[in-house]
Amino acid sequence: MKKALKKGIACTLGAAMIFSLTACGGSSDNGSEKGDGSKGEDIEIRLTSRWGGEETLSKYFNQKIEEFNELDNGITIVADNVTDEQQYFDKLSSQFGAGTQPNVFINYGGTSIKDYIDGGVLLDLEPYFEEDPEWRDSFLPLFDNWQDGEATYGVPVMLYQILLYYNTDILSANGIEEPKTIEELEAACDKLVAAGITPFQLGESSNFRAGHLLNNLCYKAYGGDIADKLASREINYDSEEMLEMYAKIQEWNEKGYFGSNPLSVDNNGEKAAFLSGESAFRYDGAWFVGEITGTEVDGKVDVTAFPYFAEKEEYKACVQGGSGQGFSITDSGDEAVNDAAVEVVKYLTSKDYYAGLEKASNGGIYPVKFESDPETEIDDMTVKIKGIVDEAEEFHGDMQEIDPETHMLNTVRTALQGLFLDGTPESCGEEIVSQEEVK
Structure with a gap:
């Protein structure tokens, strides 16, 4: 696992369970039997996060999920938000142990997902970056916590x-x-x-x-x-x-x-x-x-x-x-479901997503390069924070x-x-x- 730039707040995702990860690697349950879309029904992407509170970030995140689900693009996000950190990771580790892990989930990278990587349950995003280099290049260089060799198992969603x-x-x-x-x-x-x-x-x-x-x-x-x-x-x-x-x-x-x-x-x-x-x-x-x-x-x-x-x-x-939290995708074993999960992550890490979050939050610092909405009013405190961040020389x-x-x-x-x-x-x-x- 690369660690040249040590970012994020790693959380143990159930390392106490040495789960038969390989066995459950292709068993992510998307909640239906329509993974290939053959019945003309939406592919359900189960997404787990900690953003279920009343703060601006959580409200905006869930609003964008609602907007995504109104796009009629053949994909529906089913969100499960557990705000308490320890409860979130306890639940996530139990799901992985049972082979019922979500398609997309928030994590902190580093050694916290090493067991999942070793077990082959996470989707390598490098092929998707090759197909869409604009998406990859929109991020700041914050991938280290989700990289293992030549593979990348997540994208940063926060800068902190x-x-x-x-x-x-x-x-x-x-x-x-x-x-x-x-x-x-x-x-x-x-x-x-x-x-x-x-x-x-x-x-x-x-x-x-x-x-x-x-x-x-x-x-x-x-x-x-x-x-x-x-x-x-x-x-x-x-x-x-x-x-x-x-x-x-x-x-x-x-x-x-x-x-x-x-x-x-x-x-x-x-x-x-x-x-x-x-x-x-x-x-x-x-x-x-x-x-x-x-x-x-x-x-x-x-x-x-x-x-x-x-x-x-x-x-x-x-x-x-550093990079804080990131999205990882579990390998469902179904190409259509994996592709749909990537589309969800692209939507929730897009330039438009972060420009909207900056506007809703009146500022902030983010892992993606984007043009601010002209109507965004950035408060003085955020301006000061950006200056403080610029003065930092080492992030860990x-x-x-x-x-x-x-x-x-x-x-x-x-x-x-x-x-x-x-x-x-x-x-x-x-x-x-x-x-x-x-x-």
């Missing part, structure tokens, strides 16, 4: 960078300026806690929240090659380097930076707290801009790059970000994305939750290491 959003009213009222360094962020949080204000309402019930925090802290402390060193075990998860980062997360929690009980709040609750003005900070991707519009904090939020350690300024431009996804053991993403995230209970940095490291080469 983890940023720090903050409530300008709260910071101004407490004499706090935009934090550029970790040290300035800590000073700001101390001042807010003293004033009875929640700095971050962390939603650690959705366990990727602490996982993303660990990524950013490690990249800012050790640079991007920390992921390679962890993957090769040159540095292990119980090393002094990692213990220092676990201790930092635990220290912040004990100081009250993350709210009273992060494990009782999920990601949606965390967002709600920030969007209602109950918390001062939130780290999230560039897409979060679209969720601010129309909320209680609309016009009261600004954004900056995720802070860096003052003594490690050389890693300032090393960020968590979750550190476990390139780990040879595909369970490690979930293993690390689960272990981090112990830091919010009665665990210690040492027990966190021990729990992770104990699972190596076990699952």
Whole structure:
């Protein structure tokens, strides 16, 4: 698996199940017996994503699916959206294990789909790129996470960078300026806690929240090659380097930076707290801009790059970000169904699709090159974000994305939750290491 540019947020897609992947490779159920269209009926393409919420991206995505289904082109998209990340991947892994996988699905590439590639259940898109080079060339060079040798098993659908959003009213009222360094962020949080204000309402019930925090802290402390060193075990998860980062997360929690009980709040609750003005900070991707519009904090939020350690300024431009999510297609064994699935993916990654999403979101950053709609009004925050992204020099996804053991993403995230209970940095490291080469 190529990893020259490490992007995305890899999620384990059920590596705990070593599914008979080859056996289920050609059994993707399209929900009907009309795969070849011989009866004159539409080919149903089952598509699974996490975009079922009320935010702009989800609403736009599902609107475009409705529009596609009105085209009368012989293809109907049947969408299944599971918004919770862990529930989504649990469901997806179960479907693959049972041979009932969708035709098109969202994933994060990297080692998270290695078992599927090795099992031969994914469709190689290179022949389709050869037939339609304009489609291929419309993308930014973000394919690495979906490439294996000469084959390509997915296309990027998002471009992201983890940023720090903050409530300008709260910071101004407490004499706090935009934090550029970790040290300035800590000073700001101390001042807010003293004033009875929640700095971050962390939603650690959705366990990727602490996982993303660990990524950013490690990249800012050790640079991007920390992921390679962890993957090769040159540095292990119980090393002094990692213990220092676990201790930092635990220290912040004990100081009250993350709210009273992060494990009782999920990601949606965390967002709600920030969007209602109950918390001062939130780290999230560039897409979060679209969720601010129309909320209680609309016009009261600004954004900056995720802070860096003052003594490690050389890693300032090393960020968590890159290609984010992508679409992969399962090989149904039916050429007509595969072709229809590719048409669906082309539609949902077209220049027109992203020009419309940019307009609906009043901006954003995207993986496809396109001309903006002349009527698109890009807000000042998005302009600022584009400048922040331009300053980034290294993009890396979750550190476990390139780990040879595909369970490690979930293993690390689960272990981090112990830091919010009665665990210690040492027990966190021990729990992770104990699972190596076990699952």
